[in-house]
Amino acid sequence: MTLSTSTPSNETTSAILQTAREQVLERGEGLTTDQVLEVLRLPEDSISDALALAHEVRMKWCGPEVEVEGIVSIKTGGCPEDCHFCSQSGLFTSPVRSVWLNIEELVTAARQTAATGASEFCIVAAVRGPDDKLMEQMRDGVAAIKEAVDINVAASLGMLTQEQVDDLVDMGVHRYNHNLETAESYFPNVVTTHTWDERWKTLEMVRDSGMEVCCGGIIGMGESVEQRAEFAGQLGALSPHEVPLNFFNPRPGTPFEDVPVLTSSEALLAIAAFRLAMPRTVLRFAGGREVTLGDLGTRDGLLGGINAVIVGNYLTTLGRPADDDLELLAELKMPIKAVADAV
Numbered sequence: 577m578t579l580s581t582s583t584p585s586n587e588t589t590s591a592i593l594q595t596a597r598e599q600v601l602e603r604g605e606g607l608t609t610d611q612v613l614e615v616l617r618l619p620e621d622s623i624s625d626a627l628a629l630a631h632e633v634r635m636k637w638c639g640p641e642v643e644v645e646g647i648v649s650i651k652t653g654g655c656p657e658d659c660h661f662c663s664q665s666g667l668f669t670s671p672v673r674s675v676w677l678n679i680e681e682l683v684t685a686a687r688q689t690a691a692t693g694a695s696e697f698c699i700v701a702a703v704r705g706p707d708d709k710l711m712e713q714m715r716d717g718v719a720a721i722k723e724a725v726d727i728n729v730a731a732s733l734g735m736l737t738q739e740q741v742d743d744l745v746d747m748g749v750h751r752y753n754h755n756l757e758t759a760e761s762y763f764p765n766v767v768t769t770h771t772w773d774e775r776w777k778t779l780e781m782v783r784d785s786g787m788e789v790c791c792g793g794i795i796g797m798g799e800s801v802e803q804r805a806e807f808a809g810q811l812g813a814l815s816p817h818e819v820p821l822n823f824f825n826p827r828p829g830t831p832f833e834d835v836p837v838l839t840s841s842e843a844l845l846a847i848a849a850f851r852l853a854m855p856r857t858v859l860r861f862a863g864g865r866e867v868t869l870g871d872l873g874t875r876d877g878l879l880g881g882i883n884a885v886i887v888g889n890y891l892t893t894l895g896r897p898a899d900d901d902l903e904l905l906a907e908l909k910m911p912i913k914a915v916a917d918a919v
């Protein structure tokens with residue numbers, strides 16, 4: 577673990593968690609960047625205390641419900657951007673082909689997602705930003721889904737213009753996902769074809785439009801623990817409705833294929849720290865948890881601040897079967913949030 581160099585004493589550990597208890601649990605004020613860093617540096621034997629506190633925070637400020645979401649890729653692969661973790665970039669040798677879905681396939685996927693009890697269905701595309709063809713397909717696809725399935729439709733189509741933001745609102749897309757991916761200071765190590773600031777501008781337009789903002793990233797792409805704390809602080813400042821938390825899972829053929837995965841201790845501390853930074857946010861387990869945490873870690877995460885999951889498969893990697901997650905939620909007595917409550 578990279579956290580041991582400045583591991584705090586037992587007394588300091590208790591003081592860090594006590595301050596977090598008073599500030600976050602009792603007053604609902606998220607931790608600052610410096611305070612997040614303290615949590616990320618907690619020693620291994622206090623991880624369960626940090627997770628227990630994060631769980632109390634989630635139960636107090638978000639409640640017991642878990643938001644379930646399914647995702648479908650309307651356009652997979654062949655992206656012109658060079659995000660170094662992503663097997664959908666057309667610039668790398670990763671084995672993901674460019675594929676488009678048609679409207680009928682979209683509706684079928686939405687129906688299957690709704691059948692799991694999910695309230696959210698997110699349509700994603702591997703693009704820098706949508707072109708006219710994609711926006712046209714979204715208009716037809718969202719209308720067809722709304723006609724046939726009782727589910728909220730979200731979208732993730734890259735960077736947007738103001739006109740495209742307005743169009744998505746007009747279509748009835750209620751939430752837009754655009755991840756900052758990592759701390760601003762580490763972003764140039766991850767992406768060179770666009771800037772963190774360009775992503776931020778899209779997020780501001782989305783927030784101002786009234787659509788819910790969904791913005792998270794990937795933990796463990798080689799950023800320092802300070803940069804991990806910086807990222808939590810930057811997300812806290814954006815105050816998104818939802819934060820999808822991915823744990824880095826190296827993809828063959830990408831520039832980051834040899835970056836080692838996080839230890840489960842680092843991943844669990846990140847879950848606790850991000851929850852303590854954002855007490856009211858929907859904190860979603862997204863990709864990579866199977867690799868970093870395994871089955872046990874999924875349970876620890878759900879009892880450590882996570883209150884939303886993606887069911888089924890992710891975009892380019894296999895997730896856990898939906899039934900496994902739904903069974904786990906039932907066992908933990910965490911009700912699935914209904915469509916009407918999730919709007």
Ligand code: SF4
Nearest residue numbers: 655657659662665702
């Ligand atoms: S993360 Fe998105 S923008 Fe970046 S290469 Fe992958 S699909 Fe393209």
